[in-house]
Amino acid sequence: MDHSLEHSFVDLLGKHQNIVHKVCRLYTNNQDAHNDLFQEITIQLWKAFPKFRGESKFSTWMYRVALNTAITLYRKSTRTLNTQEFDSIQYKIEAEPYDDTEEQQLKLLYDAVHQLNDIEKALVFLYLEDKNYAEISDTLGISEVNARVKMNRVKTKLKTILNP
Amino acid sequence: MDELELLKKDWGKRKPQFEQVSVDEIYAMLHKKSSSIVKILFYISIAELIFWILLNSIPFFSSDAYKEQINMVYKNDTTFYIVLSVSYAIILLFIYLLYKAYKNITATDSVRVLMQRILKTRKIIQYYVIYNLLMAFTAMVLGSYYGIVNDPVIYEQFNGFNQTQIIISIGIMVIFTLMFVLLTWVFYRILYGILIRRLLKNYKELKKLEI
Structure with a gap:
């Protein structure tokens, strides 16, 4: 070793x-x-x-x-x-003076992301990490165009989850 | 504001607090065993290889009397030994293909390529199982035929049968063989179904994007 x-x-x-x-x-x-x-x-x-x-x-x-x-x-x-x-337990967001409604909205958002499937979560994760579409498509093994299309669908899906 | 933009702002600005794993804990983790799906599939393929090799080798491990009977039934037929050698060569080929397929699996590939490579190893094992089931089926049919023709005891018994009895006996043999093949097939469907259900679902999801 x-x-x-x-x-x-x-x-x-x-x-x-x-x-x-x-x-x-x-x-x-x-x-x-x-x-x-x-x-x-x-x-x-x-x-x-x-x-x-x-x-x-x-x-x-x-x-x-x-x-x-x-x-x-x-x-x-x-x-x-x-x-x-x-x-x-685990994921307490650091307590800063913050707008309650935004805090609430964020909590709902994190919950919504948890309802996505594994591939959609990967897209969201790379997007949140500020990766560009070239890197996202390279990591997932799909084309850049498809990564963009899927990302837009994920956004729509999140909206639907948040506003049923 | 776009929902994801809000999340991104939060993700970057207010990093969630994670309990940091210490250096000692990381060192300890390096020596732990992986429980990845690839490892499980690898062990199953080894078990498959051993199981079918043992099943094929039963005549060599059994009693002299049994060996004698086998020799009598097949009359030291060279075709029998050729078939046996070919079947071992095929097993070796499968071992080689599996080894190559497992060597190719690496977590540094893209998500899609990794999935394809894992599914490829499953395909190889699937072909191996299909091959063995076909062999088992052929062996059972040929074994029965040779048994009836060459084994005097069985021959006598069959000679005394009338046509209906012969048809019923053949029917029973065929049903048993088919049931054996079918049960083995169902077993594999369930086993792999449970193991790679999530992988298949995710792979289909990725493939859907390409349409």
């Missing part, structure tokens, strides 16, 4: 771990599932790390492995999912 490789990997992941947390946030509903997925993504990242040649940024490379794990490789935990738990 190459210790320097392990060391640099742990160091990089430690710095960029919020990317993994954010993916876990979108794809899981409770703390246990979040931790499970975090671990599986870490294992997959580590397995793929020897092939990481630094051609892209570590964070960009992470998006791909993390999403692949969440969408395809990870087997959902069989534990009962409790969305209530999700809201109350």
Whole structure:
């Protein structure tokens, strides 16, 4: 086992771990599932790390492995999912003086995003991470035009969920 | 304001608080075992290979009396050994194809390519199962035929049968063979159905985008 490789990997992941947390946030509903997925993504990242040649940024490379794990490789935990738990424990938004209505709207939005399917969540995630359509299409393996079309559909879907 | 724009503003500006995983915890995770779908499929394919190889090898592990009986039924027919060698060559080919397919699976591919590669390994295993079911079916039919023609005991018994009895016996054999094939098929449908249901759903979703 190459210790320097392990060391640099742990160091990089430690710095960029919020990317993994954010993916876990979108794809899981409770703390246990979040931790499970975090671990599986870490294992997959580590397995793929020897092939990481630094051609892209570590964070960009992470998006791909993390999403692949969440969408395809990870087997959902069989534990009962409790969305209530999700809201109350893990993901408290930092308390700043904030407009109550906007706060409420955001909560509804996060709930709505949770109702999207796995592919739609990936689109939303990359969009929120400020990735352009070229990167989105490259990560998902679809054409740029289709990524745009799908993104518009997702926006419409979110609107429908929020205003039934 | 666009709903997603509001979310984006929040996503970037007020990063949600995540409990940070420590360096020690990350080190510990690196030595944990993955429970990915690919690993499960890999173990199942190994189990498949071993199961069918063992099933094909039963004559070699069984008693001398059984071997003798087999030799009598097939009369040391070279065709029998050729078929056996070919079937082992085919198993080796499947092992090679599976190995290659699994080596090609990498989490750094695009979401779509990764799914395609996993589905390809499942296809190979599916062909392997279909091949084995066909072989099992053929073996049962040929085995019965050779048994009736070459085994004096069975031959005697069949000789005493009238036409209706022969038709009924053949009918029973065919039904049993078909039931065996059908049950195995249903078992695989359920097994893979459960395992890759989510993957298939997501893959269809991605494919739908290309239309």
